[in-house]
Amino acid sequence: MAEAHSAVAFSFTITHDGVNINYDHDIIYAVWQSGLRSWRRRLTKFWNNVWTGAYPASPYSLLIIAVILAFLTWKERDVSHGFIDFLSYYFTDNPLVATFSIAAFYAVYTVVLWLIFVNIVRYCVKMLFMYKGWMYETRTGKITTATKLWLSIIKFIVKRKPQLYSFQGSLPNLPVPPLTETMKRYLLSVKPLLDDEKHKRMQKLAVDFENGIGKKLQRYLVLKSWWSTNYVSDWWEEFIYLRGRGPLMINSNFYGLDAILIHPTSVQAARAAGFIHAAFLFRRCIDRQTLTPIMVQGIVPLCSSQYERVFNTTRIPGKETDKLVHYDDSQHVVVYHAGRYFKLPVYYMGRLLRPVELQRQIEKILQDESPPQPGEAYLGALTAVERTLWAEAREKYFSKGINKASLTTIEKAAFFVTLDEETYEYDANDPSKLNAFGCAMLHGKGYDRWFDKSFNIIVAKNGRVGLNAEHSWADAPIMSHAWEFCLAQESKSNWYNEFGNCEGESRNNLFPPSRLKFDFSPHIVEIIDNCMQSSQTAIADVDLRLLMHKAYGKGFMKKCRVSPDAYIQMALQLAYYRDSNKFSLTYEASMTRLYREGRTETVRPVTIESCEWVKSMMDPNATREKKIDLLRIACNRHQKGYQDAMCGQGIDRHLFCLYVVARYLNVESPFLNEVLSEPWRLSTSQTPHGQTDLLDLRKNPDHISAGGGFGPVADDGYGVSYIIAGEDIIFFHISSKVSSPETDSDRYRRNIEQALADMKTLFEQSS
Structure with missing residues (x-):
């Protein structure tokens, strides 16, 4: 066994003839090689940290600064503001010490100037990355001159190939949205889910919170955002997961x-x-x-x-x-x-x-x-x-x-x-x-x-x-x-x-x-x-069904002039309404990795626009043109919500962090308690492709992963994950609980297929 072999890798015995040393050459050599590998990893990590810490500047800029300082000194320019003269005068009796002191000063001075230069460059880049208007303009196709100039500067900055962590120090911190804006977005998101009486009650709770304890909680949260790299991620990891x-x-x-x-x-x-x-x-x-x-x-x-x-x-x-x-x-x-x-x-x-x-x-x-x-x-x-x-x-x-x-x-x-x-x-x-x-x-x-x-x-x-x-x-x-x-x-x-x-x-x-x-x-x-x-x-108790939808994919959706993700989300909403005969609070994950240490934000696909479209699909008297117009409006509204979430203007992470602050302060908020107790009966997520250049699917159309999925979030709800695999295939992973009389994964799978087929028919007949 390996343990026994390792045990005799090195041993010695004392006899009348002296000390006898016995060791295994292969194992000693393996230990030596393992140590070398460890030191190589440390040196590589150190150099990578230097390189990424300087990006988008270069470590070689340190040499340039040193050359400039040497040139100015040679030209008898006082770059030390009199400190070199002080050292020369103080160590007059010991020239060797004076030389070493001056050299040490120049070394430290060069490094300090270089660090100042690197941080100035990084903060300039961080300010550039704070701008998010490009996301909204590229969606509409109406790019302003200012955005074009911004894009040109960013392209110039990233021209030199970055390493994995090169931009970490240049990414902006996630901003805390204004409390008033979050309240407006929340009330708008729940309007299609509540009747008039319940919505008025929720409006009152929101106003009381915003004008009361909410202001204090918001101040603490802003303070945290100034102090921490990301005001959400650490609390999200701790309270939601750990x-x-x-x-x-x-x-x-x-x-x-x-x-x-x-x-x-x-x-x-x-x-x-x-x-x-x-x-x-x-x-x-x-x-x-x-x-x-x-x-x-x-x-x-x-x-x-x-x-x-x-x-x-x-x-x-x-x-x-x-x-x-x-x-x-x-x-x-x-x-x-x-x-x-x-x-x-x-x-x-x-x-x-x-x-x-x-x-x-x-x-x-x-x-x-x-x-x-x-x-x-x-x-x-x-x-x-x-x-x-x-x-x-x-x-x-x-x-x-x-x-x-x-x-x-x-x-x-x-x-x-x-x-x-x-x-x-x-x-x-x-x-x-x-x-x-x-x-x-x-x-x-x-x-x-x-x-x-x-x-x-x-x-x-x-x-x-x-x-x-x-x-x-x-x-x-x-x-x-x-x-x-x-x-x-x-x-x-x-x-x-x-x-x-x-x-x-x-x-x-x-x-x-x-x-x-x-x-x-x-x-x-x-x-x-x-x-x-x-x-x-x-x-x-797990009811899991997978659907490989091959009738069409994102290629057809793009021809409909809508976002493929929004198109699929609308299909899921239509399928859920047919399955449950109601609308329910829906969770869709959006990443916030445009910010440092960003993780996810919630997009709420159920909107006034999406509900109007779903109802039109259930109305036999609605015209095809009206259904298509309402679908495009709903898709555009969904894409706008997705972009807001990516840009730190979401709803749920902000309210979650306010709730955590309230718990730390040991104060109760009826508004936050009610908001965070609302069940997500439909939880959806798109399984993304990690790197599209790893394998060209156009040359290897069969090398598509079926994606993955997760369990249901609510006992009486569905968990749906999907992946757009190539131009013509979409995989859906649908989970629910067998014990729930409200759900049936196979039934919902059939409803998704039917919804996608009905949506395709809309556009085919209109053309």
């Missing part, structure tokens, strides 16, 4: 699926090896900052701070609040197979193992026939249940000994890998297979995922892959970028031969995977079994 005591499985974690139209290999070990290798290549790109930050229209950068915790991150349960722990580096993953946990090293002699080498290692895991230890098979169920229960069990049974050591190995892993014993497939003639694939990625068996890890890679027995991601550390676009990178890397690299195995030769002296050990008492085994049963109950 303080939540409910299970992560289904309720919080989200999932992603394979590119279902292709199947590179059916060999489980080979596919797992390829994806593990690709994931570590992505981590290397993050560490070295070779990724280009995602730019809106190729010009305006999005915040990249969420990439820092993609790998080596885990969520630690607490009795009252969890915490996210990020480790600087990890050279292993933990693999779960057939109820056993294995530590799989992915580096040897300081280098990343090649796919063929990883395949050989994974094959050893698959060939291991040792049975699970008592309680080991269902151990992952602890991460699937209420957080307080898991925190208490962790503190009592995993705080010492081999249980602590094994748990630490899991938590310090770069990510978690599950080798499923089931097969998953896509069949155009059998939608239930894709539904089963999605369910497996969302929750698995309830105990074969480690829901606390930043993400899990799941590999089916037939080589299909998927992921399950924890939500608190980042939002879906970051994981989408990583997933697309792995799919693209796999496609471009051609790792697999005609038999489905990884190409190449493998070294024979690699450290083999090591089995994790546990020592569970009967009591903790009973707790684990109870958690497993609880997870099974939750799984049985």
Whole structure:
């Protein structure tokens, strides 16, 4: 075993003949190479920090400033304002000390001037990025001269290729919207959802809040925005995610699926090896900052701070609040197979193992026939249940000994890998297979995922892959970028031969995977079994349906002269009204990464305009022209709300932060209590493409991911995720609860199909 081999890497004995030293050359060399890799990472990180800290200026500008100062000194210009003369006079009796003092002064003076120059440039760029008028003008196509000039300046600034974190110091802080404007937007958003009496009551509550405690809360929030980088993100992470005591499985974690139209290999070990290798290549790109930050229209950068915790991150349960722990580096993953946990090293002699080498290692895991230890098979169920229960069990049974050591190995892993014993497939003639694939990625068996890890890679027995991601550390676009990178890397690299195995030769002296050990008492085994049963109950209540809509896609929607996202949102509203015969508060996520450390804001798709259009679709007397006009008006209104949210002019994050301030001050607000207790019965989200240049879908139309989804937010509502895959395909992931008499995911899926078909008919008949 690897442990025994490591134990004798270095030893010595004392005999009558003297001291006998025995050591293993390979292991000592591996330790040396590992140390070199660690120092290289530190130096690379240091240089990248210097480079990105100076951007859009260059570190080479330091040399230019030094040359200018030297030239001015040579011309006998006093750049020190008399300080050099003072040093020369003070150290007259010791010229050597005077020379070193003057040199030190010039070095410090040069660095100070350079830092001043860099900060001036960065703040100028930050002021430029504060301007958001370009978003609204590009939508209408009426770009003013001032915006054209602004765009020219921004294009010149980003002309030099930036690194991943280059713009972090130049992005503006998220502004706090005026309280009056937020109140107006909120009352307008709930008008179509409330009758006249309830709306008047809500107006009174809003006025009382705005003229009363709201002013005080707003002042504290503005003060926080001056002091912190982002006035929302830290509280959002803490109160929405980490303080939540409910299970992560289904309720919080989200999932992603394979590119279902292709199947590179059916060999489980080979596919797992390829994806593990690709994931570590992505981590290397993050560490070295070779990724280009995602730019809106190729010009305006999005915040990249969420990439820092993609790998080596885990969520630690607490009795009252969890915490996210990020480790600087990890050279292993933990693999779960057939109820056993294995530590799989992915580096040897300081280098990343090649796919063929990883395949050989994974094959050893698959060939291991040792049975699970008592309680080991269902151990992952602890991460699937209420957080307080898991925190208490962790503190009592995993705080010492081999249980602590094994748990630490899991938590310090770069990510978690599950080798499923089931097969998953896509069949155009059998939608239930894709539904089963999605369910497996969302929750698995309830105990074969480690829901606390930043993400899990799941590999089916037939080589299909998927992921399950924890939500608190980042939002879906970051994981989408990583997933697309792995799919693209796999496609471009051609790792697999005609038999489905990884190409190449493998070294024979690699450290083999090591089995994790546990020592569970009967009591903790009973707790684990109870958690497993609880997870099974939750799984049985999930109603998940996937829809691959192939009738048309964004290509047709663009011809209708509306935003594809707004078009789909209107289809979801029409489908929901037909499904429930009412309008309900709807959540759509919009990113706020135009600001530093931005995450998301809520777009409220239910508007007066969208309701008028839906009602017209239900009215047999409404003309086709009227329906089309109302649809375009509703889509434009939705896109305006989306842009407002992106620009920090949303509703819900502002009200949420005001509520947090109120809780800290221990004051009650009937208005905020009522607003934040309103259920989101329809929660929607678009799964974005991370980087469109990773793989050209025009040349590789089959390399499309089916996207991913999440569980329902409300017990009597739907969770809908969709991805616009190429020009002619849209995937929908629809979830609800079996126990709710109000919902039926399959019924809502049919309503979405019908809504999209009816909308297409509108435009086809009008032409």
